[in-house]
Amino acid sequence: xxxxxxxxxxxxxxxxxxxxxxxxxxxxNELHKLFFRLRDTFNQTIIIVTHDRQFAAMSxxxxxxxxxxxxxxxxxxxxxxPAGELKQFLDEKCIQYNNPSFIESDPISxxxxxxxxxxxxxAGFLTSVIAWGRRDLI
Numbered sequence: 001x002x003x004x005x006x007x008x009x010x011x012x013x014x015x016x017x018x019x020x021x022x023x024x025x026x027x028x029n030e031l032h033k034l035f036f037r038l039r040d041t042f043n044q045t046i047i048i049v050t051h052d053r054q055f056a057a058m059s060x061x062x063x064x065x066x067x068x069x070x071x072x073x074x075x076x077x078x079x080x081x082p083a084g085e086l087k088q089f090l091d092e093k094c095i096q097y098n099n100p101s102f103i104e105s106d107p108i109s110x111x112x113x114x115x116x117x118x119x120x121x122x123a124g125f126l127t128s129v130i131a132w133g134r135r136d137l138i
Contacts, residue, residue, distance in 0.1 A: 002019070003016075003019060003031065003034070007038070010042065010044075011044070012043075012044060012045060013044070013045045013046075013047065014035075014038070014044055014045070014046045014047070015047050016035075016046065016047070016048045016049070017048075017049045018049060018050055018051070019031060019035075019048060019050075020032065020050070020052065020055065021050075028052075028055075032055055032058060035048070036058070061073070061074065062074040110123055110124075110127045111123040111124035111127060
């Protein structure tokens with residue numbers, strides 16, 4: 001009944017606190033499907049508080065809260081890249097950027113010309129301040 005009352009005015013945002021907590025598994029699954037149909041059909045945002053990890057895993061985004069603080073953020077995709085493919089994407093970028101041919105023309109190569117850790121730290125700081133997104137300045 002609470003779900004029906006929440007939907008009566010077609011809100012753009014629906015807040016639900018443990019919406020399936022008192023339901024049997026069949027009705028719980030139907031309610032979960034309803035939420036996703038509403039999201040897709042009416043472009044509604046649904047914010048759900050739940051302890052049901054299976055239900056949370058179905059969502060587009062998960063914020064885990066502990067002691068009033070957000071301790072973990074998960075998304076199904078990152079900049080259009082499905083989360084399952086994220087590691088592969090990052091590995092490819094690591095290979096692309098972590099090679100001498102790329103680093104040679106990059107300002108980051110300047111600190112590596114020094115042998116002392118202290119000199120590298122100072123050179124790295126100065127290089128980043130001067131370059132600040134402008135590789136062509138170095």
